[in-house]
Amino acid sequence: MKEIVVLSGKGGTGKTTLLGSFAFLAENKIVADCDVDAADLHLLLAPRPRSENEFRSGVKARVIEDKCSGCGTCELCRFEAVTLNETAFIDPLACEGCGVCAHFCPEDAIVLDENHCGTWFISDTAYGPMVHAQLFAGEENSGKLVSFVKTRARELAEEIGAELILVDGAPGIGCPVIASLANTDIIVAVTEPTQSGRHDLERVLDLADHFKIKTFVCLNKWDLNPETADEIEHSCRERGVEILGRIPFDPTVVSCQVNGTPVVGTADEGNAAAAVRGVWDNLTTRL
Amino acid sequence: MARAGGRAPADGEGENMRIAVASGKGGTGKTTVSTSLALCAKGPVQYLDCDVEEPNGHIFLRPELTVAEHCRVTVPRIMEDKCTYCGKCRDICLFRAITMFGKTIMSFPELCHSCMGCFLVCEDEAVARDEREIGLLEAGRAGEIDFVHGRCRVGEAMSVPLLKAVKKKSRDEGLVILDAPPGTSCPFVETISDADFVLLVTEPTPFGLHDLKLAAEVLVNFNKPCGVIINRADLGDDRVDEWCRKSGIPVMLKIPFERKIAEGYARGVNLVESQPALRAPLENLIREICS
Numbered sequence: 001m002k003e004i005v006v007l008s009g010k011g012g013t014g015k016t017t018l019l020g021s022f023a024f025l026a027e028n029k030i031v032a033d034c035d036v037d038a039a040d041l042h043l044l045l046a047p048r049p050r051s052e053n054e055f056r057s058g059v060k061a062r063v064i065e066d067k068c069s070g071c072g073t074c075e076l077c078r079f080e081a082v083t084l085n086e087t088a089f090i091d092p093l094a095c096e097g098c099g100v101c102a103h104f105c106p107e108d109a110i111v112l113d114e115n116h117c118g119t120w121f122i123s124d125t126a127y128g129p130m131v132h133a134q135l136f137a138g139e140e141n142s143g144k145l146v147s148f149v150k151t152r153a154r155e156l157a158e159e160i161g162a163e164l165i166l167v168d169g170a171p172g173i174g175c176p177v178i179a180s181l182a183n184t185d186i187i188v189a190v191t192e193p194t195q196s197g198r199h200d201l202e203r204v205l206d207l208a209d210h211f212k213i214k215t216f217v218c219l220n221k222w223d224l225n226p227e228t229a230d231e232i233e234h235s236c237r238e239r240g241v242e243i244l245g246r247i248p249f250d251p252t253v254v255s256c257q258v259n260g261t262p263v264v265g266t267a268d269e270g271n272a273a274a275a276v277r278g279v280w281d282n283l284t285t286r287l
Numbered sequence: 288m289a290r291a292g293g294r295a296p297a298d299g300e301g302e303n304m305r306i307a308v309a310s311g312k313g314g315t316g317k318t319t320v321s322t323s324l325a326l327c328a329k330g331p332v333q334y335l336d337c338d339v340e341e342p343n344g345h346i347f348l349r350p351e352l353t354v355a356e357h358c359r360v361t362v363p364r365i366m367e368d369k370c371t372y373c374g375k376c377r378d379i380c381l382f383r384a385i386t387m388f389g390k391t392i393m394s395f396p397e398l399c400h401s402c403m404g405c406f407l408v409c410e411d412e413a414v415a416r417d418e419r420e421i422g423l424l425e426a427g428r429a430g431e432i433d434f435v436h437g438r439c440r441v442g443e444a445m446s447v448p449l450l451k452a453v454k455k456k457s458r459d460e461g462l463v464i465l466d467a468p469p470g471t472s473c474p475f476v477e478t479i480s481d482a483d484f485v486l487l488v489t490e491p492t493p494f495g496l497h498d499l500k501l502a503a504e505v506l507v508n509f510n511k512p513c514g515v516i517i518n519r520a521d522l523g524d525d526r527v528d529e530w531c532r533k534s535g536i537p538v539m540l541k542i543p544f545e546r547k548i549a550e551g552y553a554r555g556v557n558l559v560e561s562q563p564a565l566r567a568p569l570e571n572l573i574r575e576i577c578s
Contacts, residue, residue, distance in 0.1 A: 009341050011313010011469040016494065037472040038311050038498040059381065078402055093476060098402030099381045135472055138505040142472045143444060171313035171469045172340035175444040195555035196318065196343040203341060203441060210442040224546075225553035254522050257492050 001157055002185045002287055003165040005034070009200030011171035013192045014220040017253055019168040020044035020262040021276045022283075023127040029164035031125070032153035033132040034146045034180040036118065037139075041168045044262055047123030047130045055120050055133060055148060057141040058097040059112035061090045067109035074101035074110060093138060117141050120149060122156065127262075129156055146170070146179035154183065173207045181207075187215040188244065188283065193228035201232065205241060215241055216286070218279050222246040242286075245279035247272050301330010302577040305463040307337075307482035311498030313469035316488045316518035316542070321466040322347040323558040325432045327569040331461030334429070336436035337478040338468040339422060339449045344436060346555045350429035358437065358449045359418040362396035363405045369413035376405035376414060397444070422449040426456060433458070450477050462573070471501045479506065484576050485513040486539070491523035496530060503536060514576070519544040540572055 006019045016035075023031045023045060033041040061081070063074075068087035075082050081094035082101065090101065090110070102110040117140070120133035131153040135142050153165050167184070170176040181187070187208050191201040201217065208215040217236050222229040233243050252270035256263050264273045308321035318336075322344055325334040336344035345352075363376070363385065370392055377385045377392070384398035385405060394405075396419045406414050422439035435456045437449040450468075454477070457463050467478040479485050485506055489495040499515070506513045515531050520541035531538050542548070542558075542565065551561025559566045 008313075010343070012315060037470040037475075038313075038501060040312070040494040040497055043493045043497060076403070076407065093480075096400055096402060097381060098400055098404055099379070100402050100404040100407065103379055103404065104407065137471045137501050138473075138476045138508060140473045142470075172338075173441060174340040174439065174446045174474075176470075176472075177340075178442070178444045192553075194553040195346045196552075199343060199346060200341040206441040224549050228553055251522065254492060257494060258524050260493065 001163055001165065003167060003183055004186045004188060005167040005169050005180050005184045006188045006190060007169040007177060007204050008171060008190045009173060009204040010191070010197050013190045013197055014247070015190050016040045016044065016168055017257070017263060018188070018190055018218065018220070018276065018279070019166060021264045022166050022280060023125070024262045024265045025277065025280045026164055026166060028162050029128055029166055030153050030157045030162045031128065031130040032149050032165060032167045033130070034149055034167050034176065035170040036133045036135045036145045036149065036176065037142050037170070039132055039134055042132055043260055044257070045125040045127060045130060046260060047121065047125045047132065049121045049123045051122050053120050054116055055118040055145055056114050056116050057144045058115045058117070059099060060092045060095050060097055060115050061099065061101050061110050062113055063088045063090055064109050064111060067107045069107050069109070071106065073104050073106060076104055077101055115141070118145050120145070120152070122152065129160070131156060142170070143175040143179035146176045147182065150180065150182060173203050177207070181211050181213060184213055186287070187213050188218055189215055190218045190220050191232060192221045193219065193225040193232060195228070198228065198232050205239060216244045216283065217241055218244045219246045221249040223248045244282045245275055247275040247279065301328060301332070302462040302573055303460060304484060304577045305457070305465065305482045306576060307465040307467055307479045307485045308488060309467035309475060309479055309485055309502055310469060310488045311471050311502035312489065312494055315490050315495060316516070318343045318347065318466055319518070319552060319558050320486065320488050320516055321464050323565070323569055324573060325464045326557060326559050327566055327573060328462045331458070332431065333433040333435070333458050333461060333463045334466065335453050335457055335463065336466045337450050337453055337474070338466060339437035339439045339446050339453065340468060342436040342438055344466050345434070347557045348429035348432060348434055350427045350432070350434035352425045352427035354426035356424045357420050358422045358424050358452045359420050360401045360445065360448050361403070362399040362401065362417050362419045363394050364415045364417040365392050365394055366413045366415055367392065369411050371411050371413070375408045379404040379408045401448070421445055424449065424452050446474055447477055450474055471498070471505055475502070476505060479509065479511060482511065485511050486516055487513055488516045488518055489527055490519050491517055491525065491527045493526070495523070496527045499527065500530070503534065514539040516540045516542065518542045539575065540568055
């Protein structure tokens, strides 16, 4: 079984568009959306949930006012979550869930509630099974939910004998991205020919080096700035990173998104679709 | 326009306000808008790039960086010569950053959240303070703009302490622009938490709308005044407009898709340089938010 993660560093370069098309083109696979705080893949793949489940992770401290003497011991908190009036109050959004306040409270007035911070789904799509999730707005633990989604996807893949797991990653290079790299065989980094795209791609490639994961690059909207596209291709080659292909700027990408379909598989595929098919062919020969 | 509390308006010498520019979805134009706002400010202005994973503001503002500070977090080191293997530090750590088997005790600094529980609970003074570097904070000036950003170390999962360090550099007076990271989880919340006003930049696509709704939900929870900017306003559909109207969130500016803007952006040219006609609407936008 192989696992492919699509990343970009910079947001909005086309991760979900590309992964949505891979979902159409690949056979015998599971799709997992690991951008759990702004998940968009479901808008292209129209999943029908088989099961909807609570995701719980970590704890949040809560003061039982009747027991609180207002002594202020809980101000040991390093996360500025405690405000003290007659009794203490703990801001759940600032609470890191370390439990130090509860441990040292002389009145046992602080309880740690298990934190219900998101929902995860196993769904069916026209393109095969999909595991996805939504972290509640403003929550922490995105990395843990990503790991959870990945584990479920792998279990499901083993269960049905899938050969491939296609993972849509989050933007950035931090906690959720790092979590999405566990057990990954290949990273496909999607970039655009802009200074920001280039800068952020470099950091993704550094991250891939750090974890020693084989990485390919795909240049999206390359014709918006052919010169920078050439520069990116050149610097990738110098790092020994292969380019899978170039996808042109194509307004049908937006109209597909508006219609809620992948770019490939429509009746009148545009230029981008042909290029995406080329990228996929190049990728499969390298698996 | 809903007025933000907290800070008094300045009398004629520029603006006094903390404006966060956020989006939910990545790549909608947060950095384009926030660097442009900084360039359009009339008085003292500070630009804080709060996307410490992938900071891009410097590409468009080209600051001269004169400050570099290593951002470190406190982590425990167990001194085995003093340790009595009581296990209290392991038990208090809910992040499992300390494990013990028999008379072997180990700490895992990258799991540590620096809550200091282990230091506080140890009765044998066996927990020493170590530091772990998570990234670099850099600051300087870009013309009239006071510039600050952070770059987290590649491979580092803990970004919020660096983001907090960037925010600590913010001034009490003048206009402060906070360029938020994408998403709607902890780094986003940390960025908008003490802003007076949040500008949500979106694009008129289903992805843009979906993520805008998530971001707006957080702002409603925080009771934050906010407005929307629709970027590439002519690509897509009108569902963002419709949703904003129904939700009572004002659409404050629309930026059309123009090849000139896209090509300028690609080269690292700021919006107000590639499209000077947008300067007046951006200046008006700042005035409107601050009034």
